[in-house]
Amino acid sequence: MTIRTLDDLLAEGVSGRRVLVRADLNVPFEKENPGVIADDGRIRAVLPTLIALRDAGAAVIVCSHLGRPKGAPDPRYSLEPVAGRLGELLGKPVVFAADTVGESARAAVAALAGGHVALLENLRFNPGETSKDDAERGVFADQLAALADAYVDDAFGAVHRKHASVYDVPARLPHVAGRLVLRELEVLSRLTGEPDRPYVVVLGGSKVSDKLAVIEALLPKVDRLLVGGGMCFTFLRAQGHEVGKSLLEEEMVETCRNLLARGEGKILLPTDVVAATAFAADAGHDVVDAEAIPADRLGLDIGPRSTAAFAEVIAGAKTVFWNGPMGVFELAPFAAGTRGVAEAITKVDGFTVVGGGDSAAAVRALGLDEVAFGHISTGGGASLEYLEGKPLPGVAALEH
Ligand code: 3PG
Ligand code: MG
Numbered sequence: 001m002t003i004r005t006l007d008d009l010l011a012e013g014v015s016g017r018r019v020l021v022r023a024d025l026n027v028p029f030e031k032e033n034p035g036v037i038a039d040d041g042r043i044r045a046v047l048p049t050l051i052a053l054r055d056a057g058a059a060v061i062v063c064s065h066l067g068r069p070k071g072a073p074d075p076r077y078s079l080e081p082v083a084g085r086l087g088e089l090l091g092k093p094v095v096f097a098a099d100t101v102g103e104s105a106r107a108a109v110a111a112l113a114g115g116h117v118a119l120l121e122n123l124r125f126n127p128g129e130t131s132k133d134d135a136e137r138g139v140f141a142d143q144l145a146a147l148a149d150a151y152v153d154d155a156f157g158a159v160h161r162k163h164a165s166v167y168d169v170p171a172r173l174p175h176v177a178g179r180l181v182l183r184e185l186e187v188l189s190r191l192t193g194e195p196d197r198p199y200v201v202v203l204g205g206s207k208v209s210d211k212l213a214v215i216e217a218l219l220p221k222v223d224r225l226l227v228g229g230g231m232c233f234t235f236l237r238a239q240g241h242e243v244g245k246s247l248l249e250e251e252m253v254e255t256c257r258n259l260l261a262r263g264e265g266k267i268l269l270p271t272d273v274v275a276a277t278a279f280a281a282d283a284g285h286d287v288v289d290a291e292a293i294p295a296d297r298l299g300l301d302i303g304p305r306s307t308a309a310f311a312e313v314i315a316g317a318k319t320v321f322w323n324g325p326m327g328v329f330e331l332a333p334f335a336a337g338t339r340g341v342a343e344a345i346t347k348v349d350g351f352t353v354v355g356g357g358d359s360a361a362a363v364r365a366l367g368l369d370e371v372a373f374g375h376i377s378t379g380g381g382a383s384l385e386y387l388e389g390k391p392l393p394g395v396a397a398l399e400h
Contacts, residue, residue: 154178204229301327
């Protein structure tokens with residue numbers, strides 16, 4: 001199986017051709033200011049592909065989803081603010097089409113000269129994008145494909161979705177993988193192949209159930225698996241400890257007990273946690289033993305002793321994959337665990353990968369130097385599904 005690349009398309013010549021680029025511009029907005037982009041990492045990540053096409057004279061038509069609107073226009077999920085930011089980053093205004101395959105999109109594309117970039121409105125405003133019905137997706141894919149002469153997939157964050165723009169459009173147009181998708185696949189293949197050892201995986205985030213498949217897939221391959229974040233409490237419960245009002249997935253306790261038994265000492269849990277009286281920045285909080293979380297408290301971060309222990313394991317690693325924050329890093333009193341782990345990863349003398357929207361956003365929100373990491377993935381679910389060994393519809397669609 002081979003995948004044709006952007007360079008193959010550029011070598012054919014794209015001057016004056018209309019190229020549809022599926023990007024993942026699903027950026028977070030500020031909570032208090034909807035429409036104000038909180039983190040533009042995903043926009044910046046697709047620039048190399050867009051610039052290469054534009055500079056080669058293509059008429060570049062960019063499409064993406066944002067959030068999870070329900071198949072109809074919803075102004076809260078408009079991509080218009082993204083068009084503005086994309087234009088700033090490209091140094092040239094981006095034409096914004098107020099629909100995806102309607103009059104506005106067709107007019108924008110018809111008027112788009114080579115060397116210019118247009119962005120279509122949110123793909124998920126159309127029910128055909130995410131439909132489970134092949135025919136319904138197909139109709140939408142036909143309309144999208146009609147806008148262009150070639151297709152580039154650079155939406156790594158969406159390759160695990162069997163959606164019209166990801167899975168069905170490439171069947172209808174000459175198709176290649178963009179620079180971001182190629183780089184992401186290359187990096188992740190290093191993690192599933194023969195990684196340099198010790199290979200340490202750090203997992204956080206709120207739910208064990210979200211990470212179960214990746215834990216199952218990685219446990220046999222890793223040397224150490226460090227578990228923090230909300231999910232650590234279900235593991236602590238599985239060891240027989242009371243976790244107070246901390247996040248707990250009761251139905252996963254038995255599963256965690258089995259994982260701990262099978263993990264043969266590979267799984268490292270926190271030994272202390274920051275326990276608060278409430279889920280709030282101004283809540284009273286103390287560091288307590290992970291084995292003695294008071295009944296009326298909830299753990300919102302791993303404690304300093306655990307952070308130091310995790311950092312020590314990370315310091316000895318040659319390969320690190322990190323997905324999911326260690327605590328509620330958005331609230332300053334509960335950010336130290338995530339910061340400590342992230343800083344330890346930046347110092348590793350080896351290959352390090354940050355996977356996932358939240359962990360990538362944490363790196364930037366905490367003001368850490370992005371270049372100190374080997375790779376910061378733009379895909380949360382996508383990178384996990386890759387590591388789980390699941391087939392990715394968006395990648396399968398690119399194969400020849
Ligand atoms: C993401 O944020 O993980 C990607 O943009 C995919 O979004 P989705 O989970 O809504 O499909
Ligand atoms: Mg997601």
